[in-house]
Amino acid sequence: MNPMDELRAARPAHLGDAPVDEGTRARELTYAMSHPRKARRGRKVVWPVWGISLAGATAAVAAAAVVVTGTGGAPPSAPDSVAQPAATATATATKVRLSAREVLLAAAEKAGSQPDEMGAWWHTSTMQRTLHQVAEGGYTVVERQRSEGWTSSATGGEQGGTYQSLGARPATPEDEAAWRRAGSPREFEVKVPGKPRAITLSTSPRKPWGGFSPLVDGDKVFWLGRNVTMKELRALPSDPGRLKAWLLRSYKGHDTESESVPMASDPWLYRVSTGLILDMPVTPEVRAAAFRMLADLDSVKVIENVTDAEGRQGAAVAVEEKVRDSVMETRLIFDQETGRGLASESVVVEPGDAHAGHEPGTVVGTTTVLEAGWADSRP
């Protein structure tokens, strides 16, 4: 053996790749993110959480994958208010293409008449679920991650929140049977597309962590084709045509996630405006305008009788996208009674290599909005 091979083999165990302990991880992440970000120009800064799973093609898997790296999970038996795993949540969807426009216009009416009283903090509470195929044992697990986001409405304020992985569990009863046959492991390796190394998920929850940092440039709160201030967000046009024109001023012909990936204006508008409906602090009139704007896009369709991963009934407005070698559908699920956004989902339509083990119709990633509203103070 040459000296380098001997040296490689002699690495002391404590310098190996054992996972960092939870307390250290939570402390270091919190410490790092308590520092202000360096200001930058031209790039997106503040994606609300839906952006991750929404960016579906590039992100539902790719970005969610980043999230999942090294995160653990809750025991399969842990109590959970959600009865159904992501994989089975939308089995009853029926497509009603003709009424798409009417469904969206009706939602606009409901959304426009919701109450709105601004507070000191915009608060969102979301649950993200991501499917992973376990390398050994041939079963699929779903990992759940909970986040709380807080954004100050004041110039010079802060933005931040907490974040926790609740652990991974077998996705369906069949997966659970396969997991038991594999010896009911509490940890399993999953392969994430685009990552060289397999990552280890656990059935146990991880410690929550989080932190607050000053708003980007002192006043930018969210990304909407470009970074916007709370004031700009609250003053968006409530006319659908003018809203569309306002948003399209930031459209440069490419994907929201990558300047080298071309993107048509309809899917771009859909992706950017999802936040207006789902979890951004816009006025009810602007949320209504977003529904009306979507109603006029040819490439979106409406799916009625959809159930989100929390078991809530609604309708979905959806677009199809080619993501690498897969065709994926992104769905924005909303409550037809109130026009409120409930969830965004990424669904396999034609599985390519990255989704080889997923049947068409499988929801591979979903973010549900549990709460989005104003508060007077943050914890």
Next chain:
Amino acid sequence: MTDDQHRFTGVYDECRQRVWAYVVSRSGRQVADEVVSETFAIAWRRLEDVPDPALPWLLGVARNVLRDTIRAEARREALAQELRAWTEGDVADQVTERIGVLQALAALGDDDREILVLVAWQGLSPKEAARVVGCSTAAFRVRLHRARKRLKQAMEPAGPSRPRVRNNLSEEWS
């Protein structure tokens, strides 16, 4: 949770233990957590500068943090203790043959040891490792070649008297 926070967490989970292991091999365990903590605070602040793969960049930052924040004297003491731990087998799984290699590594100078650790334990290519230590790839290859030679000599049991652990500052930070 913003997209940046997601990305940062991903980088942290992928690289944290590698950065920690590098810092331990340079300065021991006592100061490692502090240096790692500062390294990731810088990575967060400059997230848009963090390339993919992130590890070589992070190791370069950790190297600067170590130089700028930890007194040379404190570093030397902590490192001496760490190197003793490698070779005296306080690490549970130590096997006798490995101890010989680790003793040889501990006996080398800081520069040689750093170069060998970056390549053998961190798995960096000469190009990536050269960026960490701040020299050209060609210069790094030469230094790696010499370090390997000295490691081999130090591993030979009947060899001439072994070099001792050196504490030469000018050499450390070159």
